[in-house]
Amino acid sequence: MWRNYNDIEDSFDSVVSIINYWAKDPYNMSSYAGSGGWNDPDEIIVGDFGLSHDQERVQMGMWSMFAAPLLLSNDLRNIRNSSKALILNKRLLAINQDPLGIQAKAFNLGYVQVWTRPTLPPGSKAVAVLFVTDHYPGKGGNYIKVTYPLSMYGITDGKRYNITEVFDGYSMGTHHTSSVLTFNVNPTGIFMFTAKPV
Numbered sequence: 001m002w003r004n005y006n007d008i009e010d011s012f013d014s015v016v017s018i019i020n021y022w023a024k025d026p027y028n029m030s031s032y033a034g035s036g037g038w039n040d041p042d043e044i045i046v047g048d049f050g051l052s053h054d055q056e057r058v059q060m061g062m063w064s065m066f067a068a069p070l071l072l073s074n075d076l077r078n079i080r081n082s083s084k085a086l087i088l089n090k091r092l093l094a095i096n097q098d099p100l101g102i103q104a105k106a107f108n109l110g111y112v113q114v115w116t117r118p119t120l121p122p123g124s125k126a127v128a129v130l131f132v133t134d135h136y137p138g139k140g141g142n143y144i145k146v147t148y149p150l151s152m153y154g155i156t157d158g159k160r161y162n163i164t165e166v167f168d169g170y171s172m173g174t175h176h177t178s179s180v181l182t183f184n185v186n187p188t189g190i191f192m193f194t195a196k197p198v
Contacts, residue, residue: 001038001069004029008042008073010050012188015059016132018042022066023106023113033067033103040069047074047083054189057167058130060086061190064096065104065115065128091166095119095126095194104128109152111144112185116154123197126166127153131185143184150195151177159197166192174198 005021008014018041022030033039044063046056063070072087079087086092095117104117104126115128131144155161155177163172163181172193175181185191 001040003040003042005041008045010045010048012051012055012058015045015051015055015062019058019062019113019130019132022103025105030103030105034101038067038069038101039103040071041066043071043073044087045073046086047072047076047079052188053082054186056083056086058188058190060089060092061128061166061192062115062130064092065117065126065192067096067098067101067103067117070096086167089167091164091169091194092192095166095192098126109148110146112146114153119194121196123157123159125153125155125195127193127195129183129185129191131187131189141187143186143189145182145184146191147180147182149178149180150175153195155195161195161197164194164196166194 005018008018029039041063046060098119100118100120102117104115106113106115113130117126119126129146158177160174160176162174165172183191
């Protein structure tokens with residue numbers, strides 16, 4: 001594994017700066033991620049003091065989407081239960097450890113930043129939707145309602161997919177690629193789902 005960017009600090013601004021670096025991917029380093037070599041966006045600070053619960057979800061979710069090494073920087077003797085549950089979330093870890101090892105790519109969709117990565121079984125995808133309010137002055141202070149068809153997330157083959165929310169694991173139903181998904185994303189928050197072909 002190799003580092004590509006600045007050291008992480010115990011703040012959400014630092015987490016966002018790393019995410020934004022990988023959104024731009026100026027040296028196309030994401031193409032080198034895979035079995036035998038991994039981009040390292042630095043340590044997981046979930047369980048420290050600088051992040052809210054929503055912001056901890058952002059870091060853990062995005063590091064899973066990056067297929068990044070999950071190296072913890074916290075005191076496991078005193079970690080909060082909510083932080084521990086997040087670190088041990090089996091659905092997040094399954095995305096992070098997906099055998100394809102393909103790092104997520106980003107694009108903007110309205111007021112949100114969308115990340116997608118292919119996963120197994122074949123035809124499946126993991127999707128992360130970020131609402132980083134610093135990018136959109138005047139839009140903070142409340143959640144944003146996201147309403148787009150599945151095809152807007154790059155799922156365009158005309159098949160039907162089982163959609164599952166990642167953090168809590170609830171089913172969002174079975175959807176065609178033209179079906180509209182609706183969900184809320186908190187300020188400085190993230191929503192994640194997986195799409196698996198029926």
